Amino acid sequence: MRLWKTDRLGAIAFAAAAALLLLAAATKGWNGSAAAGSVAAPPHHFTADGLSRVSAYIANEITSGKIPGAILLIQQHGRSVFYQNLGVRDVASELSMSADTIFRLYSMSKPITSVAAMMLVEDGKLRLDDPVSAYIPEFAGTKVGVERKNESGKITLALEPLKRPITIEDLLRHTSGITYGFYGDSLVRKLYAEADLFSGDLTNAEVAERIARLPLAEQPGTKWDYGHSTDVLGRVIEVVSGKTLFQFEKERLLDPLGMTETAFDVADQTQRPRIAEPMPDDRAISSATSVRDPMLPRKAESGGAGMVGTITDYARFAQMLLNGGTLEGRRYLKPETIALMTSDHVGPETGIARDYAYYPGESSGFGLGFAVRTSVQPNTLWPLGEYRWDGVAGTFFFIDPVDDMLAIFMVQTPSQRGRIQLALKTLVYQAMGR
Amino acid sequence: MTSFQGVRALACGAFLVAAALPARAEGTFDIPAGAHFNQQKLARVGDYLRDQVAQRKIPGAILLIQQHGKPVYHESFGVRDVETNEPITDDTIFRLFSMTKPITSVVAMMLIDEGKFSLDDPVSKYLPSFSNVKVGIETPGENGKKTLELVSPNRPPTIYDLMTQTSGMTYGFYGDNLVRKAYAAANIYDGDFDNAEFAERIARLPLQNQPGALWQYGHSTDILGRIMEIVSGKSLLAIEREKLLDPLGMNDTRFYVTDPEKKKLIAKPMPNDSDFRVGFTSYADVPMKWESGGGGMVSTMHDLARFAQMMLDGGKFDGKQYLTAKAFEELTTDHVGPGSGVARDFFYFPGDGFGFGLGFGVRTDPGNAKPPPPGSLGELKWDGASGCYFVIDRKQDMFFVLLEQTPSERQKIQPAVKKLIYEAMEN
Numbered sequence: 001m002r003l004w005k006t007d008r009l010g011a012i013a014f015a016a017a018a019a020l021l022l023l024a025a026a027t028k029g030w031n032g033s034a035a036a037g038s039v040a041a042p043p044h045h046f047t048a049d050g051l052s053r054v055s056a057y058i059a060n061e062i063t064s065g066k067i068p069g070a071i072l073l074i075q076q077h078g079r080s081v082f083y084q085n086l087g088v089r090d091v092a093s094e095l096s097m098s099a100d101t102i103f104r105l106y107s108m109s110k111p112i113t114s115v116a117a118m119m120l121v122e123d124g125k126l127r128l129d130d131p132v133s134a135y136i137p138e139f140a141g142t143k144v145g146v147e148r149k150n151e152s153g154k155i156t157l158a159l160e161p162l163k164r165p166i167t168i169e170d171l172l173r174h175t176s177g178i179t180y181g182f183y184g185d186s187l188v189r190k191l192y193a194e195a196d197l198f199s200g201d202l203t204n205a206e207v208a209e210r211i212a213r214l215p216l217a218e219q220p221g222t223k224w225d226y227g228h229s230t231d232v233l234g235r236v237i238e239v240v241s242g243k244t245l246f247q248f249e250k251e252r253l254l255d256p257l258g259m260t261e262t263a264f265d266v267a268d269q270t271q272r273p274r275i276a277e278p279m280p281d282d283r284a285i286s287s288a289t290s291v292r293d294p295m296l297p298r299k300a301e302s303g304g305a306g307m308v309g310t311i312t313d314y315a316r317f318a319q320m321l322l323n324g325g326t327l328e329g330r331r332y333l334k335p336e337t338i339a340l341m342t343s344d345h346v347g348p349e350t351g352i353a354r355d356y357a358y359y360p361g362e363s364s365g366f367g368l369g370f371a372v373r374t375s376v377q378p379n380t381l382w383p384l385g386e387y388r389w390d391g392v393a394g395t396f397f398f399i400d401p402v403d404d405m406l407a408i409f410m411v412q413t414p415s416q417r418g419r420i421q422l423a424l425k426t427l428v429y430q431a432m433g434r
Numbered sequence: 435m436t437s438f439q440g441v442r443a444l445a446c447g448a449f450l451v452a453a454a455l456p457a458r459a460e461g462t463f464d465i466p467a468g469a470h471f472n473q474q475k476l477a478r479v480g481d482y483l484r485d486q487v488a489q490r491k492i493p494g495a496i497l498l499i500q501q502h503g504k505p506v507y508h509e510s511f512g513v514r515d516v517e518t519n520e521p522i523t524d525d526t527i528f529r530l531f532s533m534t535k536p537i538t539s540v541v542a543m544m545l546i547d548e549g550k551f552s553l554d555d556p557v558s559k560y561l562p563s564f565s566n567v568k569v570g571i572e573t574p575g576e577n578g579k580k581t582l583e584l585v586s587p588n589r590p591p592t593i594y595d596l597m598t599q600t601s602g603m604t605y606g607f608y609g610d611n612l613v614r615k616a617y618a619a620a621n622i623y624d625g626d627f628d629n630a631e632f633a634e635r636i637a638r639l640p641l642q643n644q645p646g647a648l649w650q651y652g653h654s655t656d657i658l659g660r661i662m663e664i665v666s667g668k669s670l671l672a673i674e675r676e677k678l679l680d681p682l683g684m685n686d687t688r689f690y691v692t693d694p695e696k697k698k699l700i701a702k703p704m705p706n707d708s709d710f711r712v713g714f715t716s717y718a719d720v721p722m723k724w725e726s727g728g729g730g731m732v733s734t735m736h737d738l739a740r741f742a743q744m745m746l747d748g749g750k751f752d753g754k755q756y757l758t759a760k761a762f763e764e765l766t767t768d769h770v771g772p773g774s775g776v777a778r779d780f781f782y783f784p785g786d787g788f789g790f791g792l793g794f795g796v797r798t799d800p801g802n803a804k805p806p807p808p809g810s811l812g813e814l815k816w817d818g819a820s821g822c823y824f825v826i827d828r829k830q831d832m833f834f835v836l837l838e839q840t841p842s843e844r845q846k847i848q849p850a851v852k853k854l855i856y857e858a859m860e861n
Contacts, residue, residue, distance in 0.1 A: 048586075055566075073562070080558075080562070082565075082566075083562040083563070083565040084565075084566045085562070085563050085634070094625070095634075096563075096631055096634030096635065096638075097634070098563060098630060098631075098633075098634050099561070099562040099563065100630065312562070
């Protein structure tokens, strides 16, 4: 069975677009131009009271010493309906949070890399069903690591051949079998942890080769497994485009979109004061790793976690997505590509397994770079079709086409991020009666 | 007694003018075009300033009057520093304080004219923190104590509001209402902040009034300076140098004096008159990151004469057009007059007979005083907390620039000098 041939791609896109239209028809007002006299539910608008509760929540996080400061932006119908920067970007410098404060985006890099990859797909230079080994030959020899108990009861790792090659789509939806080494304790994850992929200042090519030599945690296309897939995708973009990942993204996406502050590092030493820092005792992103210093140059441009940027930049990226691939008259992706990226690619019909580390959560599937709401979040009126992602240092965003709105929260707090994201998102939706 | 002589000299001067020109009921207001200076009468300006120095009211001053492109009076008085007794020359460096605002405004207008930003743009387009700004309304409480109620602005403050000083942003160092107290209490001048940080600090404070409702002297021009940085991608000094200071040859007009040789050229106020009452202490020779477009510049007579001549000539100097006709007109047309909806209160600093353009006071009418204060209709002017002062009179093709450093004497000296200058004009 050959999944994801071009015609299939088109069919999915059509289905996704149709689903969105149905949703829109059901709720009205999703694009801000709903006809008057509609019999459907009125569009959801933000109330001043609701927004002041959002604001008070963030302020309380700061005054209670949980975070140094934060910025929340909400845009609806293409315009800012709420923007607030509160607190400081660094308790040491006491400089205020501001729209040009630089944050470590970590996994919020993934949607950017995914969009860049889909631009190459639209160019016809890359196909979702291409084997990764067509671009990174080392992946031709990659094996799956299967844990086996030997006679003495000791667990060992047996290497099995792949049942099918890893595809570009597997990289985009995290079903490649490539994992992360910093959570879980399986033997494969331990090998990932030991491989220490980003030490030794390797290039993207070298990182990808190292990953290719590691066993996969499972057969491609069998399980959603968060990992270095998007880093490998970044290398594929380099091979296909003949440019570094940053060069390609800069030329095709970042510069035209005006995302001039989004990059893989902050090279200019005078910009140090612009970087947001977590509370001094809140720098650990895992038991072994602390938030990185974006001023330390490194060769690898991690498409999965390496970017830094501002809320202003990310707002332009997110608005382009919400607009169906355009911003200020320039097209970046076709609407059907956005529809494809924001439809579920790991639903029950795919047989793709989910375990305790299925980060999109129970009510969501996963598209090509985003979690996508596929069923109603319990005890909420949150709409379907909402897509989103977040980063380990605390940043998160969500895009809600039904209400034609997006929200971006910028903060640096590895330890408080989960709690704050849920509470804040709940308050934001409550502020528009959901 | 020198002080007695000074008073008598002034009294005599006033008597002489009254006796010589009994027919002119309007005194020195709006003298017909084509007037020239009577050098003998002009000498009284020198007498007056020399007397101020002799009385030790000021260490010194420098005055240039230029008409038809040529100096008609150019003299310095006293010393630049009573400790060194060095003289004041054209390259003596003075702190301008608010006289910085017209310079910032001219460069802003150049950038607006280039389409870098627009007068109608909301401030929050460039500084999103201002999207949440509130207006502070004082309401009397039960016990007679005033409380501050925060309401949303009727419309967002715009670039135009910043340039006309009607944004609602105020200064914390004068007046006593609750918003001004909030400014004073916010410690907005703490530490070595830059323009970006300063804008964030101002964004957290309430506006004193609804945007466009009241002429309100404040940090508007500092916020304008930050926006100029954002739209140009350069520091405020860098963009001002590129657009105006370098081409116009204003090479000593800067935010700080860093060259050790130039530091010797800084004019100092009298040791007992060094509080400029601007809410914070700063020094021309101690550079900070802050480049205050509202009050941070230093300059010289050499530089300001070029700036004033450029404005006198409608935005042109040495064959180079700095401001288009449209931009010049925007800058120098009254925007806060009757029908504009802009109210004036006790702190309307442009003063009697003046409206306000985009960074300049503009003479619009005789005013309420009898006889009216001197000057011509259409006159452009501004000054600063140290007493630096310029008047640009396009009707008479004349400007004068007075440079001094005296926070406490300036309000007496500036009008006295202006009056004597206009009294020296004859048709």
